[in-house]
Amino acid sequence: MMFAVGAAAVTITMMLALLRALLGPSVYDRVLAVNMLGTKTVLLLALTAFAMGRPDFIDLAITYALINFIGVIAVLQFFYSRDLRKAEERAAKSAHGGAVGPSQAGPQ
Amino acid sequence: MSLASQLPALQVAVPMLTAPLVALLRDSHLSWAAAFAASAMSFVLAIAITGQVIGGETLVYHMGGWAPPFGISLYIDELSALLLLIITGAATLTLLAGRGSLEEQVGEARMPLFLAAWLLTLAGLAGIVVSGDAFNIFVFMEISSLATYILVSGGPQRRALTAVFKYLITGTVGATFYLIGVGMVYMMTGTLNIADMEVRLAEVSDRNVVYVAAGFITIGLALKAAIFPLHAWMPNAYTFAPHIVTAFIAACSTKVSLYVLLRLDFFVFQKNLVDHELQFAYLLMPLAVIGILYGSIAAIFEQNLKRILAFSSVAQIGYILLGASLISVAGFTAAVLHFFNHALAKTALFLAVACLGLQFAKMRLEDLRGVGRSMPWTLAAFAGAGLSLIGVPGTAGFVSKWALIGAAMEKGAPGAALVALILFSSLLAVVYVWRIVEVTWFGHGGEQAKAAGGGPITEAPLWILTMTWVAVLANFWFGFDSSLPMQLASSSAEEFLRHQP
Amino acid sequence: MIELFGVFLLALAVITAIGVVQARNLFAGVMLMGIFSLLMAATFFLLDAADVALTEAAVGAGISTVLMLSALALSGAEEKARSRSRILALIVVTVTAATVIYATFEKPRLGDPNAPVQQHVAPWYFDMTQEAIEIPNVVTAVLSSFRGYDTLGEVIVVFTAGIGVLFLIGAAAPKGRASPSQGDLPVGLKHHQPIRVVGKLAIPFILLFAFYVQFHGEYSPGGGFQAGALFAAAIILYGMLEGEATALSIIPAPVLFAMSAGGALLFGGVGVVCMLLGGNFLQYDVLLAGSPVGAQQMGIIAIELGVGITVAGTLLSIFFAFATRDQS
Amino acid sequence: MTAETTILLSLLIPALGAVGIAVSSRWPNVRESVTLVTAGLLMINVWSLIPGIMDGGRPFVSLFEFLPGVAIAFRVEPLGMLFAALASGLWIVNSIYSIGYMRGNKEKHQTRFYICFAIALSAAMGIAFADNLLTLFLFYEILTLSTYPLVSHKGDQPTVRSARTYIGILLGTSIGLLLPAILWTLSAAGTLTFTEGGILAGKLSGPEVGLLLGLFAFGVGKAALMPVHKWLPAAMVAPTPVSALLHAVAVVKAGVFSITKIIVYIFGIDFLDAEPSAAWLPLVAAFTVVAASIVALRQTNLKRLLAYSTISQLSYIVLAAAVLKPLSEIGAAIHMVTHAFGKITLFFAAGAIYVASKKTELHQLHGIAHRMPWTMAAFTIGALSMIGVPPTAGFVSKWYILGGALEAQNYVAIFTLVASTALNAAYFLPIIYRAWVAPERPLPESSPYRNHGEAPWPMVVALTTTAALTLIFFIYNQPVLDLEAQLVGRNP
Amino acid sequence: MSEILGLFNYWVFVLLMVIGFYAVIAKPNLIKKLLGLSIFQAAVFLLFISMGKVDGGTAPIIQNGNWDAVFSNPLPQVLILTAIVVGISTLALGLAIVVRIKEAYGTIEEIDAIASGEATQLQQDSGESKQ
């Protein structure tokens, strides 16, 4: 029962996070929401594992925590590489002084 | 345990476990040799298996030693054996014939990966055919599908990519539909073993879930088998795949899905659904009929050689389905015969296309005008196999059409209409095959078209030509002496329809 | 009580799924897809499917998000065109839905212990696991022994996908961010010290945990596939932190590919050895003379290892194929 | 050598000849020698069967089970023997003629020509000796397909279009009508074997018989009953030797031969006679005879005229067979021979004219007999035989047909015979008159054919031979009569 | 209440299936199609897992050697483990194809229309470049 209260709070928070993910407005908000949801899932798993009387399943919570972290890093790397590419494109544009076709971005 | 009893497992394991080895080999010659050896080996195994089952015996193999329904069991009857012969035979022949063509179209660097995918396709298809477990069929369906996507995506034009993407989406949706259906049956029976399902479904036969499950399985497999109107992926996939790949997959991949459909429909559902006959025949026969007409007519209006043949496949699948949907021993025999005979014809035709492909980058009819004068042997092979596709007597295609018409005649007045339909569509086949024959032999204006290399057009290399002729002559051989497929077909028909009054 | 959480999570999952489909920004779609996977995984956990939950988390939320992001980086993140043929799609979809809902009214209720599914084969698995295999994780027992052939098929599917990705996009030489011409540009996340430090700290733990999942799979949720995915995740993390070229210099692409082929061969080899020893394909009993139970366990450990190696090798091959593809 | 081996050899010899021709394609002289040797061997082989058949032997050989219950099997019986002997005998003459024609015309693709010709002959042998409907059907289709390259030999657009008509009608009727008829027969009678007295008696009744007969009669498109006759004029785009042997003898005779055989051995004369719903066939045949003659009257192209004449003459045979009296069946059989001799002569002559002068139209033939007396003499004999004037072969067969028609009191048939004789005369006599009597209209100075003489000697030899045969048959026809008497089981 | 709860999972299965299927059919963007496919497959996972659940049961991993407790059915879980793997494999292959399409066409939208337009264009121009 006591775990259920915590789990309920966590699930409601998950709903709120999902709301943020759906609302956006920026991609960073979505990433924030994903990260939040991941943490909440870890908590939810830990709590329900205890509530179901199978605390040995805490392994899953560990996995979730790890994966969540990797996911966020992947997203950030995606941003960085994209920003870099944009910078290159801007440089290329100013160098050639014209629009660059979608297929041949980058200084070549 | 003797080797003979291990054949069912080896049939799948040989190509499946050779594939990683082939992929690891860096040298295209070595990998080709290994792939061919594995493929030929599985052909030999298929022949040995056919020898074992041909008396009406069924091979059952317990994977891991666990008895069904708990473990996975392999189940090989005569129909499976026939399919195995088709699959391994087509794979071996096309691989043997197609080395030059593949190296030109796929490139030598990617060859080991490609050949590994080839073997995986073979293993997947063989795995589906020998499996007696509904979920195991799904797994091998995915192996064969994914591997086939790779093969198709090896096509030299960029449209191969869009074609294969469509194929991937359709194939996955089909497989998932199948999985849903299997899941529902499992839900009602608690088993995945096909033979066990049949027994246990009897207790729940009037449940809606079973109907819906049958529907899902049918639609899913119809997607994969390219049954009209779910064939949309097929013409482009056939057209833009490397020629040799088309020869291989046109011979067997859709047929294997159809095989699963028939196995589930006749083995699992036939006895257990009230009015199964109505369900199956009333739903699928119109599709078969429209598919035959649509495929034939579309083939007439196509301009690309490979697309013509692809649409013809839509029609030919309709024939198989039509035979099965007659729900009679004669009809089922005809359907199974057509499995075999259509595979023979299409392999030969696409091998001839591959011969052409060594000289021409494009497969439009207008580019091929008069090419028969430069490549008489290739085009003669094409014409010969085309006759089998039409169903001219003396060719394999005739035997199955004959059987199909005979089966339709048993059905009285509606049967007469079907006979008329079959004959009419044969005439349509005459039109589209003859169009190609006429253009290639007697067309003018193609002379200036140069070969791929820029020189004058010459006959295809002797090797691939020989193999093409082997396939063509097989069409004639089985047109005269149809006893082997006939025996396999008729006894599997009796087995499948044993509940039929 | 717990079921109510399940209902709640599923409701969220449906909303998320709609969000995925409706999102105009593909990046947002991918993010929501990650959320969707997490929700599904949590639901699976509540439905007593611990192994599945673990897999869904590692694969759905982890690897597939990473793969989709890599693909997005290569193909652009904006959905431009509007839906076509909506009416037709809606009709098809509605018909499908109506059919299935029609079918569901006679389905056994959720959790009904008298449903055929629970009655027929399942009890046998428990009995036989206790008797013949003696490992606590029945899922692993079914996966590796009773239905080991399926699992071999599964490994081959993964291997096939690896071949496919390499065939399609692996041919180009690793250029891009690590190529000498762009040497002055920052590689990976090297310029973000906090992330690097924390990430590098995490990697050994992830690897350790992967090995734990691998070798403890007979006793707790997990097994070769989950371990392989976690192992791959650790290396992917390293690749993202230090740049793909650095990661590839530690584990070169041919090694990865050899891993993915070798694992499949290991699995298949066990099956063949069983044959040679006089049993059926994958019949582990015969591996150890006189001790069928021990032989079963040995076989399971061996093939789980094969699964793990293949999955790790293939997922990494796939990831690096995407990550090193020249973006221009 | 047993009769069974001989049967198989008659199929194999032309087939092997085809291979030999293909192998020797580089050396025209060898190639043509192979053709001639093959033709000679075939004739010796086939004719060696005749004594046995005359003595009432019916050699039988079964190859393999083609479909369940139906084997590929051959049996020699009088009608088939006659057909085979005729086709194989005329092949030699035609080969000699072909060599002259192809070389004289400097045609391309001669190897393909000879190969297809040999295959067509092999198929004709198969049709002649077929023991059941399916075997007959098989070789019937092979014959259609192997003659397609011959018809479209020239390869230009109009030729290809005509060849399309040819293959379309022949394949279409055979698949669309003949095949279902065969299947129907199988399902009704349970067998397809040609049996004395027919196999359908008692198995079908009423309108079904008429319908099945219709499927057969129009399904055998090669018999050129109207309205499925269009292919025959279309086939005239082929080189003349093809028209001569195939479209005057082998192919079309295969058609009427099949119909006769079906009437005699599948339906049975007596069964069909007793069935009123089958009575339409003589009417259609009669109509075709008259209508084709009228159309022939309006032709301006020599070969097309001959083609319509062929259509008309073929329907004679169908008509004779459909009269259903023993005498007329014999007449039908003999008419195959007499028409073959006459028509091959006419085509040979037309080809000779084309090779020598490149003339194809009737109005170009004024006075041509002065330049080509041998050719035109042969032509005249052939034309008279077509009309049925003694002492030509045509008279003999018409006599028997007329006798059968009188016996049956079939006034339609009698009227048709009389009317068509008049029409035949009406379209052939003007040509003869024009060639022999009318003054020549010289070709322009520039034409290389201005001073043409006779065609190359092989052609002249060939056409003289067939013309002579036409005359000889009038006098010496007893063996043929004896042979065909066995067909109906009594002496005429 | 139990009626609704008893079937709730199946209804969610239907909903998810429909949502995913809709995306596959109606969305022109290739990656969107793949996302839809993933949802579609996830729906099937839910179907299977739901049918294996037993009231009052626990995951089929035996704790402390107690084999007599109530356990949920392990078989559907095994099947779904396999199906998940199949799903990611398909996804990876699909993404690889999408990347190649992007490189070849410069877009991942409305590829069908572009490809068929290309087909008509190719009728005049027979010089299709080989890769």
Added chain:
Amino acid sequence: MNWLDWLTALMVSAGGFFVFVGGVGAVRMPDLYTRMHATSLTDTLGSLLILVGLMLQSGFTLITLKIVLVAAFLLVTGPTAAYALANAAFLGGQLPEGLQDGASDDGETQP
């Protein structure tokens, strides 16, 4: 219920409360940075409280060790992720509420 259970109940409830507050903050706060502020702070505290509550239940076992691992991991990765996100957002052109002029949802369409 003994005192340990009571303590667990208290900690889990408190943790749940903090987590919930963080969730509300994530929805209600006006811009990205404030939302991050709300969530990362409460997350850390809430998670820790819940996990410690669970530890109390399991005593000195392997499970507790695993929970410690989870807690440690959350503690380390949470702020790192927050840092990285803020950094990326800033570099990507997202500015805090007061610093930007006009268009606030630039990140949605522009990246």
